[in-house]
Amino acid sequence: SMEEESYKFTYLPKTLPTLCSKDFKQYFEKWYLKDRLRAWCFSFDKSFQHYRKEKFVHDFFHDEVVLANIQAMSPSGAWGYVGMQTYNVAIEELNSTVTSLNFFDKLKNEGIVRENGSICKCFDEFYEGVTISDELRKMLLLEDSDNFECYSDEERKEFIFKLFFHFVIGGPICQFEDNIQPYLDVTKSLYKDLIAVQRDGETKEMIVLTKAYKVKTMDSKGCMTYPAEEEHDQTFAYLTIDPLKRQAVLLYHAWGKSLW
Incomplete structure (x- = not known):
């Protein structure tokens, strides 16, 4: 059909090792990131094509399973589920070439x-x-x-x-x-x-397979709705996509208001 089918997502209840590491806990506390930096993992059902990245991110933020699992932090510091809203999505493609x-x-x-x-x-x-x-x-x-x-x-x-x-x-x-x-x-x-890396068969160099995007959603007026309503250097949502494993991870942080 002319209308391309939507990507469908399945929630994977796993935690990123770094975010629950005992070794790093003290740093997350010191840097005021503990419990404020969160990640959600999903698998998806169709092969990821880079030229369909906008469609992928759009489908992600309209998927019921995704919206029932990802959260946002309010300015007061309370976490809540996002729920279905009508969104436009904006994505900024990042480079992921560094392996050292x-x-x-x-x-x-x-x-x-x-x-x-x-x-x-x-x-x-x-x-x-x-x-x-x-x-x-x-x-x-x-x-x-x-x-x-x-x-x-x-x-x-x-x-x-x-x-x-x-x-x-x-x-x-x-x-x-x-x-x-x-x-x-x-x-x-x-x-x-x-990120997932693979050794290039010919050059023997390590290459990163994962694609990384900075993502946000907007309401009909073009105001940001996710990751938060206010823009800040430290408020972000990154979506990483592993095309081989067909897995996507959303990494989230909101700056919020300081305690005093």
Whole structure:
């Protein structure tokens, strides 16, 4: 028929290892992400074609099984199910080519982080409710900072860069790390939970099979309805799609209001 069939989804009641890791619990608490960062896993019934990505995301957010399982956090910090609304979806395709933490070596080369991993401090600046007291946050957030250019626009669109960014910035009341290692460890762990890699038969190089998208839904007026009603750098929903296993994971976080 002319009308393409919708993708159908099945909920998989599994937790991402990183999000329930005892080793990382202390960091999620310190960074004010514990219980605020959630993920839901689904399988889907038809092969994923990249050119149908908009259709896939549209079907995802209109699927009864999906809507009965994914949640959103209200500004007061309460979780609730999303329920059926009429949506337009917007997707931003991310790059997922990184297969090694060498991607972050530049931080040392550029003097943002010292050889021993300690993060170079700077005078406090404030940006959208975030305190910037070191060169790392400055590089991530301030476009006019000296080091902003050390990661190109394409590199900043890497899914692993996005995860790293979110961990470094944390929640509204965040105790930051003085050393970069915990940020790298948690980023690597979650990235590995979310992406599938395969060795290329000819070049023998590792390639990422998973596609990653930043997704949001809008009401008829074009106002964002998911992941939240207010836009913020730290409010996000990412949909990762493993075309081989036919699995999709929605990773969610809402900035919310701080406690004081």
